[in-house]
Amino acid sequence: MLAELINPYYLQVLSFILINIILGISIYITLSTGQLSLGHAGFMGIGAYTSAIVTINYDLPLIVGILLGAIVAGLTGILIGLPTLRLQGVYLAIATLGFGEVVRVLFINWEGMTQGAVGISSIPHIGRELVTGLRDTGFTADMIGIRSNQLISVLVFLILLVVTILLISFFVRQHRSRVGRAFAAIKMDESAAEAMGINITYYKVLAFAQGALVAGFAGALYAHITAYISPSDFSYHRAVEILIFAVFGGSEVIAGPIFGAIFLTSMPELLRDVSEYRYMIYGVILVAMMAFRPQGLIDYNMIHKLKRLRKKKDQKTIDEKESKRHDIGS
Amino acid sequence: MGNVFKGLLAVIAVFTLALMSACGGNSETSGEQSDGSGDGTVDVKVGVISWLTGAGAGYGEAITNGFELANTEIKEEGKVNIELITEDSAGKQEQALSSAQKLMNSENVSMILGPTLSTEMKVVAPEADLNGVPIMGTSTTASGIPQIGDYVFRNSIPESLAIPAAVSSAVEKYDAKKVAILYGNDDVFTKSGYDTMKKVAEEQGLEVLTTETFQKGQADYNAQLTKIKDTKPDLILCSALYNEGAVIMDQARKMGIDVPFVGGNGFNSPEVIKIAGDAANGLIVATPWFGGSEDEKVQTFVDKYKEEYGNEPDQFAAQAYDALYILADAIERAGSDDRDAIRDALAETEGFEGVLGEMSFDEEGDIVMEPTVLTIKDGKFQPFE
Known part of the structure; x- marks a missing residue:
C-alpha cells in the first residue's frame, strides 16, 4: 500500500521545488531592503563547493558541511556587502553580477581544489548516506514495506520540507520584528530611515549577508542532492532564474517568491505532455505576467484584499448571530 | 501575517497531497513481466532522456532521430518490440534527474538511453545504478562515466x-x-x-x-x-x-x-x-563515425536517414542508431524485459557489427572499438593515411 503511494519522481520534483523556495527566500531578503543582487548564483556556488569539498576531502559529516557552506557564503556576503553599500539599483546589480562571474571563474581555474570545469562528482548524497546510516542501526526500507530508493526520496523530501518551513517561519517572524521594520523603512526611503535613527549600514549588510547565507545553504543542499556540481551550474543563468522567482511571484511579501518558485519549477514538469512546446508555453506565461502584473503576482494589495474578504465574512457571521439573538430576544 | 503563513503551509500541504495522490494512479507495479512468449517477440519499454529544447536541441534531435529510425527497422524484423518513451531534459541536470525518476518509477522502463550531456549523466547514472536500471549513454564522452556503476554503459567513444x-x-x-x-x-x-x-x-x-x-x-x-x-x-x-x-x-x-x-x-x-x-x-x-565510408551498412543507413529526415546523419545520430541495435540484440538474448537480465546480456555484448564498426563492452561497461582517423583535405573529410 505504502509502496504504491510513494513515487520518487514526484518527490524528486518536490525536492527541487523546496530548494528553489529556499533560493527564492534568499533573494527576497536582499530585495526587502531594496538591494537588487545578481550574485546569488555565486553565493549558492560557494555554499555548494564548500560543503562538497569539506565532506569529500576532510570526511566531515554532511550536516557540518552544509552548515559550513552556508556560513562561508554568509561571510562572503558580508565582505561583498560592505564595499558595495554605496551602490544602488542597477549599479549594485552589475557589481554583484561581476562577483558571480568571479566566483565561477575561480571554480574553473582553482583546479587543485575544484577539479575545474569537469566538476566534482560522487558528492555524498543526503538520502543515500542516511539510508546507509539507518541500515547500521538495523532499520531497512523493507521493514516498512517500501524499496530503498523510495525511502531515500522520502527522507530527502521530509528533511527539506522541515528545513524550508523553519526558514519561512523565521523570516515571517523577522519581518514583524524590529529588524523587519527597519528593512521595510530602508526600502521605502533610505534618507528618511536614516533620519529616524536606523543604522542603514548595519541593516543593509545584514540583509545582504542573510541572503547570501540562505543562498549558500540552498547551494549546499543542492550539491548533496544531485551529488554532482560543476561551475556552469552557478553561471549567470542561475542568478537570473533565482531573481525571476521573486519578480514573477512578487517581492513585496514572502509568499511571492515562494509562489514563484513553486510555480516556475513545477510548470516545466506539468507541461511534460506537450514536450517540445513546454518552454514556449513557459515563456508566454512569463511575458503575459510581466505585461499584466509587473509588480509580481502576489503583492500587498492582494494580501490586504484577501484579509478584508475574510474579515467581511467574519463580520457577516457575527452580524447574523447578533440579529438572530435579537430575533430571539424580541 | 500569521494567516499568510498558515495559508502558505496549506498551499504546500495541498500541493504535496495532490502530487502524492496523482502518483497513486500512475504507478504500475513492475512485478508483471511480459515475455510475450506467444509469438516469440519480447515487449520492452525503453526510456530516452534527450536535450530537446534550448541551445542544444540540435543534438537531441539527431539522437532521437537515430533511435526512431533504428526502432522502425527493429520492429519490422519482429524479434523485439521496443516502446520508446522520450523525455526532454533541456540540458539541465535537475530536469534530467526528474525525467529519469519519472521513467524509472512512473513508466517502469526496463532501460534508459541517454541523457545527452556528460554533466547530466553524472547526476542521473548514480540514481539509475542504485535502482538497478541499466543506462547507456550515446553521446557522453567525459572520463569516469561507465565507472559509476555496474549498470552504466556507453557506446560513444571517450576522448x-x-x-x-x-x-x-x-x-x-x-x-x-x-x-x-x-x-x-x-x-x-x-x-x-x-x-x-x-x-x-x-x-x-x-x-x-x-x-x-x-x-x-x-x-x-x-x-x-x-x-x-x-x-x-x-x-x-x-x-x-x-x-x-x-x-x-x-x-x-x-x-x-x-x-x-x-x-x-x-x-x-x-x-x-x-x-x-x-x-x-x-x-x-x-x-567513431565516417559517413563517407564505402561500407554497405553505412551507406544504407545514410540513405535511409536522408530520406526520412532530409539531412545527413552526424555522429550523434549514428551512435544512437547503433545503441538501439545493441540494446535490441541484448534484449533478444536476455529474452525478457527484466532489468537485471538485460544488464547481464548487455555486458556480454561482443563484436557487435554496427554502422560505427565493431563494438564490444569492457568489464566496466565502456565501449571498445577502433576509431577512424579523418583529416580535412580539399574542403572535405577524408580518411587519414
Whole structure:
C-alpha cells in the first residue's frame, strides 16, 4: 500500500521545488531592503563547493558541511556587502553580477581544489548516506514495506520540507520584528530611515549577508542532492532564474517568491505532455505576467484584499448571530 | 501575517497531497513481466532522456532521430518490440534527474538511453545504478562515466580513446616532436579532452612547448596564437568544440601558422568546413563515425536517414542508431524485459557489427572499438593515411 503511494519522481520534483523556495527566500531578503543582487548564483556556488569539498576531502559529516557552506557564503556576503553599500539599483546589480562571474571563474581555474570545469562528482548524497546510516542501526526500507530508493526520496523530501518551513517561519517572524521594520523603512526611503535613527549600514549588510547565507545553504543542499556540481551550474543563468522567482511571484511579501518558485519549477514538469512546446508555453506565461502584473503576482494589495474578504465574512457571521439573538430576544 | 503563513503551509500541504495522490494512479507495479512468449517477440519499454529544447536541441534531435529510425527497422524484423518513451531534459541536470525518476518509477522502463550531456549523466547514472536500471549513454564522452556503476554503459567513444588515435597517426606521419596545446578551460568536454592530450603527449615523449587556454564564445584568439607561433611547434593539439575550433583555425591560418591541428571528437563536424573554409584543411580528428565510408551498412543507413529526415546523419545520430541495435540484440538474448537480465546480456555484448564498426563492452561497461582517423583535405573529410 505504502509502496504504491510513494513515487520518487514526484518527490524528486518536490525536492527541487523546496530548494528553489529556499533560493527564492534568499533573494527576497536582499530585495526587502531594496538591494537588487545578481550574485546569488555565486553565493549558492560557494555554499555548494564548500560543503562538497569539506565532506569529500576532510570526511566531515554532511550536516557540518552544509552548515559550513552556508556560513562561508554568509561571510562572503558580508565582505561583498560592505564595499558595495554605496551602490544602488542597477549599479549594485552589475557589481554583484561581476562577483558571480568571479566566483565561477575561480571554480574553473582553482583546479587543485575544484577539479575545474569537469566538476566534482560522487558528492555524498543526503538520502543515500542516511539510508546507509539507518541500515547500521538495523532499520531497512523493507521493514516498512517500501524499496530503498523510495525511502531515500522520502527522507530527502521530509528533511527539506522541515528545513524550508523553519526558514519561512523565521523570516515571517523577522519581518514583524524590529529588524523587519527597519528593512521595510530602508526600502521605502533610505534618507528618511536614516533620519529616524536606523543604522542603514548595519541593516543593509545584514540583509545582504542573510541572503547570501540562505543562498549558500540552498547551494549546499543542492550539491548533496544531485551529488554532482560543476561551475556552469552557478553561471549567470542561475542568478537570473533565482531573481525571476521573486519578480514573477512578487517581492513585496514572502509568499511571492515562494509562489514563484513553486510555480516556475513545477510548470516545466506539468507541461511534460506537450514536450517540445513546454518552454514556449513557459515563456508566454512569463511575458503575459510581466505585461499584466509587473509588480509580481502576489503583492500587498492582494494580501490586504484577501484579509478584508475574510474579515467581511467574519463580520457577516457575527452580524447574523447578533440579529438572530435579537430575533430571539424580541 | 500569521494567516499568510498558515495559508502558505496549506498551499504546500495541498500541493504535496495532490502530487502524492496523482502518483497513486500512475504507478504500475513492475512485478508483471511480459515475455510475450506467444509469438516469440519480447515487449520492452525503453526510456530516452534527450536535450530537446534550448541551445542544444540540435543534438537531441539527431539522437532521437537515430533511435526512431533504428526502432522502425527493429520492429519490422519482429524479434523485439521496443516502446520508446522520450523525455526532454533541456540540458539541465535537475530536469534530467526528474525525467529519469519519472521513467524509472512512473513508466517502469526496463532501460534508459541517454541523457545527452556528460554533466547530466553524472547526476542521473548514480540514481539509475542504485535502482538497478541499466543506462547507456550515446553521446557522453567525459572520463569516469561507465565507472559509476555496474549498470552504466556507453557506446560513444571517450576522448581517452579518440585523441590518442588521432595524435599517434599525426605524430607518425609528420614525425612531430614538439607540440603546442590549446584548449577551452571552462567546458567539461574540452577540459577532459585536454587532460587526455596532456597524458598522450607525455606517453609519446612529445615536448609540450606551451599550453594556452581560451573560454567558450571567445572571438579573438590572436594572443594565444601569437605565443604558439613563436614557439614553432610541429603540431597543434587543440581541444575545442567545432564553433570555437573553426574560428581558431581560421585565425591561425591568417597569421601564417600552417602546421596541422589535431582535435578531439567535438572538433569533428562538417560545420568546421562551413565556417573556416580553406583554413580548415589540415585538421586531424579521430571519430567513431565516417559517413563517407564505402561500407554497405553505412551507406544504407545514410540513405535511409536522408530520406526520412532530409539531412545527413552526424555522429550523434549514428551512435544512437547503433545503441538501439545493441540494446535490441541484448534484449533478444536476455529474452525478457527484466532489468537485471538485460544488464547481464548487455555486458556480454561482443563484436557487435554496427554502422560505427565493431563494438564490444569492457568489464566496466565502456565501449571498445577502433576509431577512424579523418583529416580535412580539399574542403572535405577524408580518411587519414
